[in-house]
Amino acid sequence: MAPAHKAIVFTDFDGTITLKDSNDYLTDNIGYGPEKRREGNIDILENRVKFRDAFKEMLDSVKKPFPECIEILRKNIKLDPGFKDFYDWCLSEKIPVIVLSSGMEPIIRALLTDLVGPHADQIKIVSNQPKFLDPEGNEWTVEYHDDSDFGHDKSLAIKPTANLPKEDRPVLFYCGDGVSDLSAARETDLLFAKYGHDLITYCEREGAPFTVFKTFEDIHRDIKDIMENKTTIDEVASRHQRAKDAAKAAE
Structure with missing residues (x-):
């Protein structure tokens, strides 16, 4: 029996599908600022x-009231320039795209609808939620998805598919930029880690295999080539290390 889907793309949202992280944007511009946020990121690394704990302190x-935060983000958060074409291709190929996020579902859904269009409602979202401390949403905090150290262990959403028998299992991809993405990436066949972000540092330190992307145009090219048997997962995964080795040899 063939798998229900030939591939599934799991992806982080903030800073991966979007150019800026919506939680960082709120913290930097309305919350305690970028310096303290970066200190927290280093403490996590x-x-x-x-x-x-650090994420809850940030938020x-x-x-500001939660509805006002959504409106601020809708005016300031932009889409990765390659994501819409990639998502349209995934729809045409019947490849599900599933967002696994440490962010909050109402924000993610609002931004996806604005940035991708009505068919964004076909993107499944597994994320945290806001917890309102008053009926109007003037006061709120984050309500975590689970009891893990991340608040949302993204690997839990992937394991049921990753553990399927080989003949029933689709090819699994993951796209991310931060430390919270690593547990999920380990359950998939290929990790795309965003250039210049903390996930690369963490993967190199932990010896986790990955390849680098700058925009979803890179991800689109590589996944399309893999699915059309023009390249292999191993070839794509080894590209970053080959480039590093070549640069070192040229020194």
């Missing part, structure tokens, strides 16, 4: 604090 510093 160095395993001094749990992601869930709790944002003192």
Whole structure:
């Protein structure tokens, strides 16, 4: 029996599908600012604090009503220039795209609808939620998806498919940019890690295989070539290391 889908693309949302992270944007412009946020990111990378604790502290510093936060983000968050064409191709190829996010579902859904269009409602979202502390949403905090150190262990959404028998299992891809993406990436066949972001640092330190992307145009090209048997997952996964080795040899 053939798999229900030939491939599934799991992807982070903030800073991956979008050019800016919506949670970072709120923290930097309304919350306690970029310096303190970056300090928290470094503490996470160095395993001094749990992601869930630092992330909640970030969002709790944002003192504006939740509906107002959504409107601010709708005016300021832009889509990766290659994502819409990639998503349209996935629809035509019947390849599901599933968002796994540490962000909050109402924000993600609003931004996807604005940036991708009505057919964005076919994108499944597995994420955290806002917890409203009053009926109007003037005061709110993040309500985590699970009890993990990340608040949302993204790997949990992938494992049921990853553990299928080989004949029933689609090819699994993951696209991300941050430390919270690593557990999910380990359950898939190929990780696309965004150039210049913390996930690359973490993968190199942990010895986790990956390839680098700058925009979804890179992801679109590579996944299309893999699915059309023009290249292999191993060839794509080894590209970053080959480039590093070549640069070192040229020194």
